[in-house]
Amino acid sequence: VLALILGLGKGYSHAKLLELGMGVIMHDVGKVSLPKEILNKPGRLSTEELEEVKQHPFLGYDVIRKNHDFSINSAHVALQHHERWTGGGYPRGLKGKEIHEFGRITAVADVYDALISKRPYRQAQEPYQAYEYIYSQAGHHFDPDVVRIFTKRIAVYPTGTGVRLSNGLGGNVIRQNKNMPDRPVIRAIYYGEEPLEDPIDIDLARTLNLMIEKVENK
Structure with missing residues (x-):
C-alpha cells in the first residue's frame, strides 16, 4: 500500500x-x-x-x-x-x-x-x-x-498514537495536518498522571509553542 x-x-x-x-x-x-x-x-x-x-x-x-x-x-x-x-x-x-x-x-x-x-x-x-x-x-x-x-x-504520528506534549499534557492523536505531518491534532486527556475533567483538543499546527516530547502507550 x-x-x-x-x-x-x-x-x-x-x-x-x-x-x-x-x-x-x-x-x-x-x-x-x-x-x-x-x-x-x-x-x-x-x-x-x-x-x-x-x-x-x-x-x-x-x-x-x-x-x-x-x-x-x-x-x-x-x-x-x-x-x-x-x-x-x-x-x-x-x-x-x-x-x-x-x-x-x-x-x-x-x-x-x-x-x-x-x-x-x-x-x-x-x-x-x-x-x-x-x-x-x-x-x-x-x-x-x-x-x-x-x-x-505518511503520518509521523498515526491517528490513535499516545503522546506527551512539552507542557505536560498527554493524550492521543485524533487528526492529521496534511501539510505538517509532524504536527497533528491532539486530544489531551490527562496532565501529568492526573486525568483532565474535560478533554482539550490541541492543533499543533496552530500551537507552535508546543511539541510532542515523547510517544506513550497509554
Missing part, C-alpha cells in the same frame, strides 16, 4: 500503478527459495548466510520474468529494491538513477514496513522512529525525491 501511495505522489497513471503494485506484491518472492533457518534466524547472519540472502533479488526476478502476466518493470521491483541511492546496495551495486524508479520507491516502502514490524532478531519500532530513519537517509540510502513524497504523505 505504501509503495502505491508514493506512486500516486509521483503522479503515476492507473496502468503504471498496476505495474508497480504487481511488482511490490512479488518483490520478495525470491526468499521462498532460501532456507527457513536463515530467514527465521534470531541472531546475526554469518557472512555466508548473508551472501545467500543477497541472491533473493535475482531469484525473484527470474520467477517474475517466467510469468508473462508481469512486465519487465514489475520484475525490476524484485531485482532492485535493495539497491541504495549512493551505491553499496545489492545485488548489483547500482546507484542514483541507474536504479529503476520502481526499485527506488519500493526501497523506501520495504524498509519502513520492516522497521515497524517485529522480527525474530528485534522488536518493532514505533512509526515515528521509522519515519525519522527514512527522513535521515534521504540522499544516502534512498532517493531524496521519493523521501520528499514520503514525508508529505
